[in-house]
Amino acid sequence: MKDLLKQKRLRHALILLFTLIIFTLPFLITNNYYLSVLVIIGIHTIVVVGLCLLMGYAGQISLGHAAFYGLGAYTSGILTSTYNVSPWLALLAGAVGTGIIAYLIGIPIFRLKEHYLALATLGFGLIIHVILMEEVELTGGPSGLSKGIPYLSIGSLVLNNDFKFYFLVWILALLALILANNVVHSRIGRALRSIHGSEFAAQSLGVDTGRHKLQVFALSAVYASVAGSLYAHYITFISPSPFGLMTSIQFVVMAVVGGLASIWGPIFGVSVITIMAESLKEFMPLLIPQAGGEYEIVVYGIILVVIMIFMPDGLTATLVKAYEGWRYRKERANETP
Amino acid sequence: MKLLEVTQLTKTFGGVHAVSDVSFSVSKGEIVAVIGPNGAGKTTLFNLMTGVYPPTQGNIYFNDTDITCLPTHKVASLGIARTFQNLQVFNNMTVLENVMVGRHIRSRTGLLGAVFPLWPVQVEESKIVESSLEKLALTGLADKAMEQANSLPYGQQKMLEIARAIALEPELLLLDEPAAGLNSSETRDLVDIIYTLRDQGITIILVEHDMETVMEITDRLVVLNFGNKLAEGTPYEIQNNQEVITAYLGEEGL
Ligand SMILES: Nc1ncnc2c1ncn2[C@@H]1O[C@H](COP(=O)(O)OP(=O)(O)OP(=O)(O)O)[C@@H](O)[C@H]1O
Numbered sequence: 001m002k003d004l005l006k007q008k009r010l011r012h013a014l015i016l017l018f019t020l021i022i023f024t025l026p027f028l029i030t031n032n033y034y035l036s037v038l039v040i041i042g043i044h045t046i047v048v049v050g051l052c053l054l055m056g057y058a059g060q061i062s063l064g065h066a067a068f069y070g071l072g073a074y075t076s077g078i079l080t081s082t083y084n085v086s087p088w089l090a091l092l093a094g095a096v097g098t099g100i101i102a103y104l105i106g107i108p109i110f111r112l113k114e115h116y117l118a119l120a121t122l123g124f125g126l127i128i129h130v131i132l133m134e135e136v137e138l139t140g141g142p143s144g145l146s147k148g149i150p151y152l153s154i155g156s157l158v159l160n161n162d163f164k165f166y167f168l169v170w171i172l173a174l175l176a177l178i179l180a181n182n183v184v185h186s187r188i189g190r191a192l193r194s195i196h197g198s199e200f201a202a203q204s205l206g207v208d209t210g211r212h213k214l215q216v217f218a219l220s221a222v223y224a225s226v227a228g229s230l231y232a233h234y235i236t237f238i239s240p241s242p243f244g245l246m247t248s249i250q251f252v253v254m255a256v257v258g259g260l261a262s263i264w265g266p267i268f269g270v271s272v273i274t275i276m277a278e279s280l281k282e283f284m285p286l287l288i289p290q291a292g293g294e295y296e297i298v299v300y301g302i303i304l305v306v307i308m309i310f311m312p313d314g315l316t317a318t319l320v321k322a323y324e325g326w327r328y329r330k331e332r333a334n335e336t337p
Numbered sequence: 338m339k340l341l342e343v344t345q346l347t348k349t350f351g352g353v354h355a356v357s358d359v360s361f362s363v364s365k366g367e368i369v370a371v372i373g374p375n376g377a378g379k380t381t382l383f384n385l386m387t388g389v390y391p392p393t394q395g396n397i398y399f400n401d402t403d404i405t406c407l408p409t410h411k412v413a414s415l416g417i418a419r420t421f422q423n424l425q426v427f428n429n430m431t432v433l434e435n436v437m438v439g440r441h442i443r444s445r446t447g448l449l450g451a452v453f454p455l456w457p458v459q460v461e462e463s464k465i466v467e468s469s470l471e472k473l474a475l476t477g478l479a480d481k482a483m484e485q486a487n488s489l490p491y492g493q494q495k496m497l498e499i500a501r502a503i504a505l506e507p508e509l510l511l512l513d514e515p516a517a518g519l520n521s522s523e524t525r526d527l528v529d530i531i532y533t534l535r536d537q538g539i540t541i542i543l544v545e546h547d548m549e550t551v552m553e554i555t556d557r558l559v560v561l562n563f564g565n566k567l568a569e570g571t572p573y574e575i576q577n578n579q580e581v582i583t584a585y586l587g588e589e590g591l
């Protein structure tokens with residue numbers, strides 16, 4: 001009981017510390033480009049936190065999460081620019097709608113297992129992408145939404161620059177983390193982890209495994225949708241290209257790099273991959289002048305393989321273990337006179 | 338009163354008759370053992386009773402409800418819990434959390450409550466912890482609560498499975514070879530736990546190879562051989578049944 005409380009306090013202390021760091025950063029960083037990278041990291045973190053709930057806790061993979069991200073972005077984009085709906089209402093509509101869509105398509109998809117499931121989610125992602133490309137009247141097709149998407153505002157405060165948007169995104173990202181953390185340590189979270197441990201035993205204890213997987217799939221889709229809405233209002237212009245397969249794969253790589261079964265994994269994985277992707281954009285043309293966009297997929301492939309082989313628990317867990325090992329050795333060294 | 342009734346149950350895997358035409362019933366408060374040589378169909382019988390797969394033929398009634406083709410989680414929610422011959426502990430969780438999963442059907446928090454744990458959710462959560470700790474105390478694992486489940490020695494992992502199963506507050510508990518791999522003092526503890534559970538009103542069916550223990554604690558035995566029911570009766574009757582002696586006990590040189 002005491003240990004339980006201690007653990008909980010430690011968790012809360014860590015979150016508090018992290019919050020402090022996050023909200024002092026924008027005052028230290030004056031370069032707008034760096035700030036915008038941090039905003040994007042925040043947006044991606046929201047998606048990947050949801051994906052980690054699905055992959056790390058429910059043990060299911062999705063290669064179609066960019067579609068939910070896109071559904072959120074386009075719902076917000078279309079409702080606010082074409083129909084003049086209030087941005088917050090549009091964000092909410094996107095989240096609810098995407099959640100329902102995920103739940104419904106989840107019903108047939110979750111009858112499948114492992115790589116069949118992965119393929120089905122991939123197929124879903126492709127279908128949404130095609131719709132975004134082809135429904136020209138609604139989405140503007142490949143060239144994107146023609147009318148401008150408004151900035152988000154809180155009361156009279158219009159979030160029209162990186163600095164202001166940074167705070168909104170990271171408040172929501174932290175909220176996403178805290179809520180996910182709640183889920184993990186709840187009845188539902190335990191049920192999910194038990195499925196991962198032994199689906200057989202979980203069912204024998206009355207856990208309706210299918211239903212819980214579906215619920216988490218929908219929840220992770222809601223996360224992606226909210227992130228998509230934020231993206232739309234941040235960039236204020238959207239086209240289908242950021243919502244394709246490449247992005248879905250990127251999300252999965254971020255989740256895997258961070259490590260699936262820790263709530264800190266997402267922030268770490270997203271940061272590493274986003275910063276790497278940004279630097280690649282800058283340096284790749286210098287190294288290989290004729291390289292196109294395809295090198296990205298090669299790099300992701302290599303990262304995935306390396307992580308899977310050398311750090312199956314993800315980078316975060318590996319670093320934590322290394323640190324604990326180091327501390328242990330240090331303590332031992334202090335003990336021996 | 339009949340708690341469980343199995344009628345003409347048959348399960349074939351390809352050409353193998355794992356269970357064939359088995360009928361028996363169990364009354365409330367009994368301790369019944371299912372015995373038989375390796376491959377006799379004991380685990381298959383448990384799997385059928387818990388909805389792991391549907392039988393080829395026959396029916397299973399629990400409290401007069403037909404549960405023959407119910408999925409596993411529904412069977413559990415009606416009050417049948419079980420342990421496994423091959424350990425199925427949740428290795429990715431602590432000992433306490435393992436047992437807390439056992440409280441799943443006795444608690445209600447849904448996804449929304451999980452995301453936003455307001456006061457009622459927290460109250461339920463502490464109740465779950467409390468009753469789980471109780472079950473751990475009963476199985477002698479109270480001081481292991483915060484340890485990772487897979488760090489426990491084998492015998493304690495078996496106890497953990499029992500703690501987890503009774504957290505569900507089952508009416509019927511199925512134990513698949515609970516004494517296998519236990520040393521003699523652990524087996525004594527197991528017997529005590531089984532008596533305690535029986536006194537709490539839980540009906541128990543166990544599969545067990547340890548004949549001394551089985552004969553000591555059971556009210557009645559069902560003997561399987563190559564999927565068929567060979568005999569049924571009190572320990573005394575079974576020990577003196579010529580067919581059983583030749584087919585089963587005789588095989589072990591008794
Ligand atoms: N899923 C399955 N697929 C195919 N055959 C199976 C399956 N499960 C069990 N069998 C077969 O059914 C027969 C009965 O197996 P079962 O596991 O029920 O025996 P058991 O009485 O529990 O034996 P043991 O004492 O070794 O645990 C065996 O011949 C086994 O090979």
Ligand SMILES: [Mg+2]
Pocket residue numbers: 379380381422
């Ligand atoms: Mg068996």
